[in-house]
Amino acid sequence: MNWRDLLYFSQGERRALTLLLCLISISWIILLLTDDKPKQIPKENVQIIEPAKTAQKIVSKKPNPEKVKTPASGRKNNSSREKNKFHSGETPNTSERRTFPKTEKYPVGTVVELNTADTTILKKVPGIGSTFARRIIKYRELLGGFYTVEQLREVYGLDEERYNAMKSWFSADISLICPLEVHKMSFKELCKHPYINYQQAHIIEQLRKQKGKLSGWENLQLLEEFTETDKERLTPYLSFE
Template sequence: MNWRDLLYFSKGERRALTLLLCLISISWIILFVTDNKPDYFADENKKVTEPVKTTLNTITKGADTGKRQIPSSGSKNNSSRKKKEFHPKETKNTLGRKPFPKTEKYPAGTIVELNTADTTILKKVPGIGSTFARRIVKYRELLGGFYSVSQLHEVYGIDEERYNTMKSWFSADLSLICRLIVNKVSMNDLQKHPYINYRQARIIGQLRKQKGKLTGWENFQLLEEFTDADRERLTPYLSFE
């Protein structure tokens, strides 16, 4: 047997030997770095343990002497502050908050005019708060006024039940409605009205160009864009002057 045969390794054995040597080298490096790593937490451990010892010594001394520990002036102030914070009257004065005054509601039998009432008046009606008061006023501005109390049903959020509870509190004065002058108003203003869509506004504009001036609802009789229902609800809002 030749001595060179003892040092001969196959290709697979050479790979395994190389990997083993790498693992050994990495292990030595890790051990070396870990042993030389400074103890960064030594000082912090001392800081944490020192107050604990002091507290334990204080408690032990108080128990040995049999005397009651007298709190410092700072603890008195803290206890008095806690008492003040939990006092309801002093808390209100400190925060400067005042309770919101409750809105007084109208007595039964009161009638409110829809086209003149502002949000303050509307909130005095039972069942109407700030949100619905603002919505009613906003919708009234878009319409130009209410010609019927039943139009409250069209306000967003007012369902059948809520409408039935509030309809007896209102009236609507038709003379206060702001009408749109058909022969002068622009298409943009016509489209802003809740009862007029884009196609209807465009037809009105085309008819004004063809005829020069519209005289009344007879100009829309043969137009499919305007139904009898449209004429009924738009009549209070359009003027052909």
């Protein structure tokens, strides 16, 4: 059949041939489109994995912590038990605590000499602990020694009530006082004494320059810087030799 023969078809034949070609083209297009779609898998062949079941399977594969214990895990368990005991209100084993021996106190009637006692002896007096024992020793070093038990009132922090409770436990030996040598002590050394202030140390230094040597309290008692109270307090501590 030659293509020229198409020109001799009737109008009805040409319409029928055109429709047939259109149907054939549509069929090929449908076939091409359906081949590109992914093939659906039947539901009965699909395996659904549930998270809960997989978690159980994974956990079951882990080793039992009670059967397998390492030294590190043992230490962690012990420390966690101790923390739980502490938070729960249980008292820890007293044998593990660091204990300090209690200082034995002197019996009633014991008398301690203030100018020779060290901190160990002072702490054996009822009412005196480490803090007050150190303060008493420090103040004694500044003074040069105690000439009366009443000077304990001047120790920092020692109130009247505590002093009245402990005064009967002490005595003071005046012969153990280390006096200040007025002709040898410098201005700064004189100022360090609790009973000598800046003005008093300054006037002593001026008198030494003027007179060369001070004979005794008669050189100081007429000065306004030194009162009768100062003389009473300083007499055991100043040496004019």
